[in-house]
Amino acid sequence: MNQIDISKIPCKKIYPLSSEFQGRNPEKETLSFTNYYMEVNGEPYFGVSGEVHFSRLWEDRWEDELLKMKAGGVGIISTYIFWIHHEEKEGSFDFSGRRDLRRFIELCKKCGLYIIVRLGPFCHGEVRNGGMPDWLYGKPFEVRSLDEGFLEHVKRLYEHLAEEMKGLYYSDGGPIIAAQIDNEYMHSAAPWEITTGTSNEWISAGSLGDAYMLRLRDMAKEAGISVPFYTCTGWGGASTPDGLMPLWGGYAFRPWIFYSHRDEHPATEEYIYRDNHNNEVPSTYNFEPFYEPESRPYLCCEMGGGMTCCYYYRFKLDYESVDAMANIKIASGCNMLGYYMYHGGTNPESQNGVFLNEGQVPKLSYDYQAAIGEFGQIRDSFRRLCVLHLFVKSFEKILCRSKTVLPPESQDIDPEDAKPLRYAVRVCEDGTGFLFINNYQDHALMLPKTDEKVKIRMPEEEICFEGISLAAGENCVLPFNLDLCGVKLCHATVQPITVMEADGECYAFFFTPEGMKPSYTFPANTQITGTDEWETASNGLVRVNVSENLPVFTAAQQGRRVNFVSLNRRQSLQFSVEEYAGKKAAVISEGVLLSGRDNIRMEHNADTLSVSVFPDNVLPMDKAVKAGQHSIFTEYRLECKPVSPEITFRQIGHTRYIIDIPQWDISALKELLLQINYQGDIGSAYINGEMISDNFCNGVAWEIGLGEFYDRLKDHPLTVYITPLKEDNKVNVESVMAGRREETGGAVNGKIQSVSAKVIYQWILNER
Numbered sequence: 001m002n003q004i005d006i007s008k009i010p011c012k013k014i015y016p017l018s019s020e021f022q023g024r025n026p027e028k029e030t031l032s033f034t035n036y037y038m039e040v041n042g043e044p045y046f047g048v049s050g051e052v053h054f055s056r057l058w059e060d061r062w063e064d065e066l067l068k069m070k071a072g073g074v075g076i077i078s079t080y081i082f083w084i085h086h087e088e089k090e091g092s093f094d095f096s097g098r099r100d101l102r103r104f105i106e107l108c109k110k111c112g113l114y115i116i117v118r119l120g121p122f123c124h125g126e127v128r129n130g131g132m133p134d135w136l137y138g139k140p141f142e143v144r145s146l147d148e149g150f151l152e153h154v155k156r157l158y159e160h161l162a163e164e165m166k167g168l169y170y171s172d173g174g175p176i177i178a179a180q181i182d183n184e185y186m187h188s189a190a191p192w193e194i195t196t197g198t199s200n201e202w203i204s205a206g207s208l209g210d211a212y213m214l215r216l217r218d219m220a221k222e223a224g225i226s227v228p229f230y231t232c233t234g235w236g237g238a239s240t241p242d243g244l245m246p247l248w249g250g251y252a253f254r255p256w257i258f259y260s261h262r263d264e265h266p267a268t269e270e271y272i273y274r275d276n277h278n279n280e281v282p283s284t285y286n287f288e289p290f291y292e293p294e295s296r297p298y299l300c301c302e303m304g305g306g307m308t309c310c311y312y313y314r315f316k317l318d319y320e321s322v323d324a325m326a327n328i329k330i331a332s333g334c335n336m337l338g339y340y341m342y343h344g345g346t347n348p349e350s351q352n353g354v355f356l357n358e359g360q361v362p363k364l365s366y367d368y369q370a371a372i373g374e375f376g377q378i379r380d381s382f383r384r385l386c387v388l389h390l391f392v393k394s395f396e397k398i399l400c401r402s403k404t405v406l407p408p409e410s411q412d413i414d415p416e417d418a419k420p421l422r423y424a425v426r427v428c429e430d431g432t433g434f435l436f437i438n439n440y441q442d443h444a445l446m447l448p449k450t451d452e453k454v455k456i457r458m459p460e461e462e463i464c465f466e467g468i469s470l471a472a473g474e475n476c477v478l479p480f481n482l483d484l485c486g487v488k489l490c491h492a493t494v495q496p497i498t499v500m501e502a503d504g505e506c507y508a509f510f511f512t513p514e515g516m517k518p519s520y521t522f523p524a525n526t527q528i529t530g531t532d533e534w535e536t537a538s539n540g541l542v543r544v545n546v547s548e549n550l551p552v553f554t555a556a557q558q559g560r561r562v563n564f565v566s567l568n569r570r571q572s573l574q575f576s577v578e579e580y581a582g583k584k585a586a587v588i589s590e591g592v593l594l595s596g597r598d599n600i601r602m603e604h605n606a607d608t609l610s611v612s613v614f615p616d617n618v619l620p621m622d623k624a625v626k627a628g629q630h631s632i633f634t635e636y637r638l639e640c641k642p643v644s645p646e647i648t649f650r651q652i653g654h655t656r657y658i659i660d661i662p663q664w665d666i667s668a669l670k671e672l673l674l675q676i677n678y679q680g681d682i683g684s685a686y687i688n689g690e691m692i693s694d695n696f697c698n699g700v701a702w703e704i705g706l707g708e709f710y711d712r713l714k715d716h717p718l719t720v721y722i723t724p725l726k727e728d729n730k731v732n733v734e735s736v737m738a739g740r741r742e743e744t745g746g747a748v749n750g751k752i753q754s755v756s757a758k759v760i761y762q763w764i765l766n767e768r
């Protein structure tokens with residue numbers, strides 16, 4: 001039996017951090033930190049941060065994509081401000097169009113989102129030179145140093161950024177709550193791209209430690225960048241001065257190792273539970289702080305929300321890897337999730353005729369296989385994260401105040417060992433807590449877990465989870481001693497989602513992890529109605545088993561009652577909660593619901609969409625057709641005129657193709673995604689000789705959103721070139737007349753196999 005002892009765990013010592021980590025806005029709202037968690041108005045706040053780069057998105061998409069991130073449970077936007085995107089030519093700053101920082105921040109405010117601006121000067125982000133302009137290379141100083149020549153240019157950059165952000169700081173009533181100083185200082189660097197292929201020189205990773213970081217922090221303040229707190233990256237030995245909040249992360253898919261590594265990607269230790277907020281555990285895997293762990297909250301900014309394919313490492317991301325990592329981080333003590341990237345993008349055009357990505361990645365695309373793709377595509381990871389984010393926000397006060405407890409030797413599990421049950425607990429002083437279980441591992445095969453038991457020993461009782469079964473690749477969070485509107489749930493083999501009030505009653509929503517047998521266990525004095533599937537266990541506790549689709553039962557204790565709603569895993573991936581006119585509604589739909597100030601919309605890739613709503617008196621569904629009733633949910637159907645574009649392609653050269661895009665009115669569509677299945681090395685798409693998209697072949701359909709290019713396609717065809725995979729290629733230089741030519745032993749897999757289009761439809765439910 002798996003056992004974990006929390007009977008003698010010392011109490012947490014929670015105390016406020018200094019004024020360097022506090023802020024107040026004109027409405028007298030406050031943002032502050034304890035050594036365990038962030039606070040808003042003095043209450044625990046479990047942050048969910050998602051990275052998106054405004055200059056890597058077309059500006060007409062910004063608001064919709066921010067609303068989509070918010071729909072996924074993101075409350076804090078994190079964005080790099082790439083210096084090279086704004087001052088590609090020395091002295092000529094560009095904040096127009098896709099580079100309009102101010103407008104992007106204003107839209108964050110409109111959408112009700114906080115924002116963390118990552119200032120640089122060095123960012124990385126797979127941008128050319130790590131975000132530093134080419135013209136810095138020839139200057140008479142070292143970058144990322146305290147040379148006054150370099151600092152003068154950084155000062156000018158910060159002053160321009162401060163002007164763009166003026167009036168949008170938290171103290172002004174704006175959304176900017178934090179600013180990150182130079183990224184991964186003393187840990188990471190990037191190639192000087194102008195030398196790539198010849199001398200292959202690299203930007204310095206830095207060597208001046210805290211002095212450099214604090215100097216830049218002070219320069220940001222002097223420029224007028226005034227925020228409640230400043231941040232820095234904490235991992236890999238990076239500089240983490242006392243006055244900056246260290247943020248952490250982790251990646252399981254690591255293309256950078258293939259600069260020198262040529263074997264298979266190894267299984268990483270990212271999916272083993274750790275204790276990263278315990279002074280008695282001063283360091284763990286990928287967590288070696290220069291401070292006592294309990295003196296700062298454990299917060300993340302770069303958990304692998306995806307990963308880009310690099311030239312020497314092509315892979316299809318396991319979408320279940322993203323929420324599995326979130327599960328690991330939360331259980332390990334994290335009180336703010338931060339994903340890099342949460343939304344992919346496409347690089348802007350250069351003023352100097354170069355491409356603005358670094359050489360190891362595609363020239364334009366930064367899709368990153370993220371939860372939301374570069375053209376707004378919804379991935380499975382978005383769905384899996386959405387339900388997890390509902391959980392952390394619904395139970396943030398419990399989570400923030402809880403402590404990590406691990407079973408013995410759990411941190412010593414070999415990543416490739418599929419036998420042990422991987423589990424951890426977070427528990428509060430009153431005995432409320434959650435059992436975390438993970439059955440996912442990158443780059444290794446996991447096996448289904450069947451009929452496992454976990455016993456939790458507490459000061460005055462033992463809690464035994466029985467019948468734990470979990471599919472390979474799945475993870476879960478199971479509650480114990482959880483108070484729900486005055487009704488105690490002893491423990492359950494279902495994962496909490498959220499609690500909401502409807503028509504004067506309390507409803508608690510749960511879902512069954514894949515492979516699990518769902519059950520709820522209550523104290524002996526609990527009255528169960530609405531189901532016959534309950535029994536009294538030998539210890540006197542009342543156990544409710546659920547088997548039907550969307551069952552609802554009521555548990556009552558001492559005059560308090562709660563309605564328990566059980567979703568299966570598929571339904572959980574379609575579940576969301578929408579607030580409208582001061583009330584909340586639960587929604588089950590394959591579509592994504594976007595709620596802004598102006599309207600509520602649904603989007604989906606089929607012309608007919610089913611939407612189930614509870615209660616039925618909150619959302620405006622006048623434009624939908626009522627289709628029936630399923631449990632407590634009222635089912636509706638949304639329909640629109642179907643569009644069936646016929647996309648054809650023709651070969652015009654050995655590996656060159658023209659794709660014919662028919663012309664019709666697409667104004668009623670949200671997006672038209674071109675899907676290209678091909679064999680080869682690299683795909684590149686052009687309109688009139690200008691590259692609009694590229695892709696490193698990894699066996700997944702290459703998608704191009706045509707909405708941005710549709711008008712240009714009226715006058716020019718879409719030309720696609722497939723770079724073939726080459727065998728035994730070499731350059732013949734034997735000519736006495738400086739002749740050179742490429743010779744190959746053969747070229748394979750350089751062809752388009754099929755082309756199709758996916759239509760993204762949109763329904764406006766109301767106009768506010």
